[in-house]
Amino acid sequence: MNSAALAGFLATTARPVPPGAPGGTRATGGPVQLDHRGLRSTAGSNAVLAVSRVVRRADGNVTDREVAELMRADPHALTRLLPPFGAVGVDEGGVSMVADSLGFQHLFHTETGSAGSAVLSSSALQAGWAASAPLDRTAVGIQSLLGWQMGQRTLFDGIRKLDPGAVARLGEDGVAVSASRARATAPIELTDAVHEAAALLRVSLNALLDDHPEAVLQLTGGMDSRLLLSAIPERRRRGLRAMTLEVPGTGDVARARAITARYGIHHSVHGLTDVAAVTAAQAWELCRADAIRLDGMADPVALAAQRIAERDFDQGVRISGLGGEIARGFYYVGRTRDRPYTRKDAEQLAAWRMFVNEAVEPGLLTDEFSTQAREAANRAVYDALRAGGDEWFRAADELYVGHRMQRWAGATDVAVSDQRVVINPMLDPGFLDIAARLRPQDKAHARFLGALQMELDPELGVMPLDGRPPPSAYANPVPWQPALDAVRTGRRAARKALQRLRRGNRPPAGGSIMAAKVVAHWRENPGLLDPVNGLDFVRADWVEAVLAGRVEPRPSSVAFVTNLIVVSSPDPG
Structure with a gap:
């Protein structure tokens, strides 16, 4: 490309x-x-x-x-x-x-x-x-x-x-x-935040459908897309268009179908079967093209798989629920109470929530560079937290909004703009301001979003989420809710710990198939890895083992190497 x-x-x-x-x-x-x-x-x-x-x-x-x-x-x-x-x-x-x-x-x-x-x-x-x-x-x-x-x-x-x-x-x-102007920081009470956010989303969704009546809602079994649907008046839901990507292991399609049937919404569902149909050469060109779109700084394998799955969906204007994570303390761990933190806290957060799914496999990088990389990454996480303030949960919010959202979510969102127009109402500066002003205790365990759902549409609020209780349970937690939350947190921690012990990560939907096809193309065309062989921090024996078929690299490693190839191979056009 x-x-x-x-x-x-x-x-x-x-x-x-x-x-x-x-x-x-x-x-x-x-x-x-x-x-x-x-x-x-x-x-x-x-x-x-x-x-x-x-x-x-x-x-x-x-x-x-x-x-x-x-x-x-x-x-x-x-x-x-x-x-x-x-x-x-x-x-x-x-x-x-x-x-x-x-x-x-x-x-x-x-x-x-x-x-x-x-x-x-x-x-x-x-x-x-x-x-x-x-x-x-x-x-x-x-x-x-x-x-x-x-x-x-x-x-x-x-x-x-x-x-x-x-x-x-x-x-x-x-x-x-x-520099930009400072954001509003005055605290806001939960009740006021719910009323203001509900009003903003109602204005936003009505205006969006006025301007783009053909827009398609990305509907999953989760809370964020349901909030957007809830902000649309019931009279405007009949005939609305929605789509759901069928991903194995999730219940998104079943939940979305129940909702769309209730309100007369036109619903499209497609899966990832087309990923298996591409050739090895096509998989490489698709991943390489998406590495260019991502400027080499996010996962081109995941994006290429998503693009293939998207081929059967109508494009145009898409309404996305991306942004709801901002209002529920994505990086919160444990009991939510104001507290200071140390560098050790930052390193534990990084290891548990940030390095697990996307890290390259051991053996790809030299030992010296791997050690330097972990030190640099831990330092970057800690510095980002410190820039967010002295209180742990507020700093974690800033880490998520100021780093993960703009660098990961932003990169992937912009990369598909050649294919469709994606509108994320919960990324509106007004909504971001409301989320930033809430106490962490009001955001934790989806309390604010649950209350917002009940304000917008109680009927949808009592319908269960995919694998989770209905939003109403988060809006009005039972007295023993802290114990239930502790159990859920413990289960997540156990899964993450097991994942780390196995030294594995969770590939994106369709990522394993795409990665395997890319590796097959590398083996047929070993010269493609020449730019990587010229880097002193990549182990030559790992590259040789991959090309010889002795190593089947993780999808995250294939994505990383693809990005290195693109960045190291100027394509002035």
Whole structure:
């Protein structure tokens, strides 16, 4: 796949323009040259371009004229648009770019203050290749354990992701970044939070269906998508379109069918059977293409499998429940009470919740690099927690929102934007503010989301979730609920501990099949692994064993190696 075929932009002060420019259309702002492809102009010219396909607030679509005017007058106002949102603008003095408050739309730049060959881009790959940047070994080590990146690192030294809600400008003095405005922090009572969130979601879903009556709801057996359906008035549910991806081992389809039958919703279900039908060569090209879309910083194997499964679904506008995790303390462990924490707490959280599913297998990396990688990853997790404050659960919330959501969820969400428009109402800045202001005790064990469900639609609130009690049980916990929660936490901990003892991880849906096909293609074309063999932190004997069939690598290892191949193989187009 040629990276130049992807929509995006590259702005640089270098002359001539270095390899990596996306081609297409060229504009000039002072000393900066902007090359872009596939982006929609918001002002009838090349002056302001929308990088994202989602351009809306909770109450509806935002006009092109307003985007262009705000980009010129107050670009920070654009950070309050629904994630993912990004825009780039060119004027007589240079080029500016802005992203949403969550950092969901990934934009990249060289270090601030850099001049001469400074770069702004929608692609870390294009930015890194254009700046001839070497690999960031710390970032590589972190990704070998997490499967995604922390903070604003990229796999290239000197290339940074734009901070959430920030504005970057490239002019004659190089790159300058202005920080986002501080979020609201005043505490909010649970009852008030429920009323405000319910009102916001009702406005958002009604406006969304007004603007996009053909939109399809991604309906699972979980709580988040049910909340979105509950925010839609019952009179608008009949004839609504919904889809469910059938994944073995889950009860999503059964729950979704019960709900859609009750309200007359048109329901589509498709499984992962098509993954087995692709050839080894096709599997490799699909994974390689998605590694480019992900800038090498998330799981291309999982994304490729998902894309194949999605082929039978109608595309267009998709309503996603992504974001509900923000409001239920995703990283909470144990009894929820205010407490300080230590580095040991951070390392235990990382080992239990963050390194288990995405880590590469032992033997892929050299012992020295593996040790350095774990030290770097533990340090990054601890530093991220410290930036979130002195209280453990509030810091864990910031770790999830400020790192996992923007770097993992954002990367995968943006990567499918060429295929469909995904709208996530619970990523609205207003909803994020409400979640941030709640006490951890009110978010823990889905208490807030359960109460929100009962406020929106009690009828749906008493229907059980997939493998869990109904939302009503979380909204009104019984006196012995803490004991039940402790049992559930203990079971999760036991499963994670067993997983670690077995030194295994849980592959994504369809990931094992895709990974096996990619490995088969490597064995037929061993030269594909030459870029990896040139890296001193990858063990040559592991590569040899994989090619000889003595090692069947984990899907997480196949994803990691695929990303390394793409990042180490400039494709200037």
